[in-house]
Amino acid sequence: xxxxxxxxxxxxxxxxxxxxxxxxxxxxxxxxxxxxxxxxxxxxxxxxxxxxxxxxxxxxxxxxxxxxxxxxxxxxxxxxxxxxxxx
Amino acid sequence: xxxxxxxxxxxxxxxxxxxxxxxxxxxxxxxxxxxxxxxxxxxxxxxxxxxxxxxxxxxxxxxxxxxxxxxxxxxxxxxxxxxxxxxxxxxxxxxxxxxxxxxxxxxxxxxxxxxxxxxxxxxxxxxxxxxxxxxxxxxxxxxxxxxxxxxxxxxxxxxxxxxxxxxxxxxxxxxxxxxxxxxxxxxxxxxxxxxxxxxxxxxxxxxxxxxxxxxxxxxxxxxxxxxxxxxxxxxxxxxxxxxxxxxxxxxxxxxxxxxxxxxxxxxxxxxxxxxxxxxxxxxxxxxxxxxxxxxxxxxxxxxxxxxxxxxxxxxxxxxxxxxxxxxxxxxxxxxxxxxxxxxxxxxxxxxxxxxxxxxxxxxxxxxx
Numbered sequence: 001x002x003x004x005x006x007x008x009x010x011x012x013x014x015x016x017x018x019x020x021x022x023x024x025x026x027x028x029x030x031x032x033x034x035x036x037x038x039x040x041x042x043x044x045x046x047x048x049x050x051x052x053x054x055x056x057x058x059x060x061x062x063x064x065x066x067x068x069x070x071x072x073x074x075x076x077x078x079x080x081x082x083x084x085x086x087x
Numbered sequence: 088x089x090x091x092x093x094x095x096x097x098x099x100x101x102x103x104x105x106x107x108x109x110x111x112x113x114x115x116x117x118x119x120x121x122x123x124x125x126x127x128x129x130x131x132x133x134x135x136x137x138x139x140x141x142x143x144x145x146x147x148x149x150x151x152x153x154x155x156x157x158x159x160x161x162x163x164x165x166x167x168x169x170x171x172x173x174x175x176x177x178x179x180x181x182x183x184x185x186x187x188x189x190x191x192x193x194x195x196x197x198x199x200x201x202x203x204x205x206x207x208x209x210x211x212x213x214x215x216x217x218x219x220x221x222x223x224x225x226x227x228x229x230x231x232x233x234x235x236x237x238x239x240x241x242x243x244x245x246x247x248x249x250x251x252x253x254x255x256x257x258x259x260x261x262x263x264x265x266x267x268x269x270x271x272x273x274x275x276x277x278x279x280x281x282x283x284x285x286x287x288x289x290x291x292x293x294x295x296x297x298x299x300x301x302x303x304x305x306x307x308x309x310x311x312x313x314x315x316x317x318x319x320x321x322x323x324x325x326x327x328x329x330x331x332x333x334x335x336x337x338x339x340x341x342x343x344x345x346x347x348x349x350x351x352x353x354x355x356x357x358x359x360x361x362x363x364x365x366x367x368x369x370x371x372x373x374x375x376x377x378x379x380x381x382x383x384x385x386x387x388x389x390x391x392x393x394x395x396x397x398x399x400x401x402x403x404x405x406x407x408x409x410x411x412x413x414x415x416x417x418x419x420x421x422x423x424x425x426x427x428x429x430x431x432x433x434x435x436x437x438x439x440x441x442x443x444x445x446x447x448x449x450x451x452x453x454x455x
Contacts, residue, residue, distance in 0.1 A: 036300075037294075037300055037301070037302070043302075043398055044301045044302045044305075045344070045398050047300055047301055048301065048370075048373055048374060048377055049377060051300070051374065052374055052377045052378055055378075056378075064367040064368075064370050064371050064374075065367060067300050067301070067370065068297075068298045068299060068300055069298040069299065069300060070298055072300055073298075073300065
């Protein structure tokens with residue numbers, strides 16, 4: 001598990017691109033601050049898969065109420081949240 | 088329907104066996120051939136294996152009990168919620184398994200295809216009363232009470248090269264579900280089209296107000312469905328042995344496609360939840376499905392169900408009714424069509440087309 005901020009961002013970006021590709025979408029130009037659900041690249045089912053991957057990749061079980069735009073809404077947010085939780 | 092495991096005849100001279108140990112508990116799922124308990128006679132300790140796969144529903148005796156050969160040791164079911172027939176454990180009989188049957192007893196034994204040796208006699212001869220006591224204790228039905236249910240005959244393999252492969256647990260669950268739909272429900276289907284804009288606007292506003300990552304459209308639809316079922320209890324019922332079984336809670340089944348596997352996840356007591364707790368509870372079981380970490384409570388006990396294939400741009404799908412559910416609603420919303428569809432498979436033994444159409448028309452409108 002690499003907790004370097006850039007490494008986390010790269011991993012999240014790669015996962016979003018992979019999930020989008022499965023839906024026939026090209027998310028390669030997604031910005032670090034773009035709100036992931038609002039981009040339309042991935043649907044709710046894929047966002048769930050992203051969350052499950054994220055929990056597993058960073059050994060970080062999430063409470064349902066933590067799954068929100070503030071914590072996980074963008075690539076930057078997801079990186080910040082891991083670093084905050086992992087201290 | 089629940090099925091019984093009977094105390095085996097270990098040898099011809101012993102009409103009684105003593106229960107030594109149970110290796111399963113109520114709620115366990117056992118496969119055919121799994122050892123479920125040990126019994127003892129004067130001559131041997133014998134492992135008793137499950138004759139069929141299924142959940143253990145009820146243990147009919149306890150360790151150290153002495154029970155008659157042929158008694159029901161435990162009940163199993165294809166689902167964990169199946170009702171168990173009212174039976175009594177047959178106490179150890181005084182007569183031997185070889186007591187000569189009377190003429191009337193012999194006639195009933197022949198009618199039911201029973202071996203006189205498995206029926207305990209409570210006197211010098213095996214009487215009609217003895218046989219009737221035995222069949223009552225074992226839930227055996229006389230021919231005139233057997234419902235006209237088609238029993239599938241053993242099939243031949245197709246005349247094409249191939250191999251038989253055992254089903255995994257999920258595949259077996261699907262087979263059980265489909266078989267219940269085919270064999271028990273009087274399943275039929277209807278649908279209503281509606282303009283999805285009102286629901287889309289409602290969901291978008293809710294998501295924005297609550298900063299949700301996931302679109303709440305389907306959870307909010309499902310929640311509205313639960314509320315409508317609460318207000319119309321007839322839709323939250325099934326039929327058991329010719330009577331309507333009115334459920335008390337509304338346990339919502341919600342399909343989740345996790346990779347190659349389709350799960351019916353269950354949010355129990357959904358009618359007792361407010362909107363946001365329901366959405367969170369549904370989100371949690373969906374995550375558990377994707378993680379392959381669903382527990383038994385999350386995969387059983389659905390009283391009605393909901394499914395959506397909007398993700399795959401499907402314009403219509405006619406769902407299979409889960410066991411003991413009388414209504415399953417299928418949502419579809421073909422992209423770019425400007426319309427959405429609420430379809431419903433329903434059990435006509437419980438619901439009429441009017442019941443279902445009325446509910447779907449209400450469901451097509453968001454609350455307020």
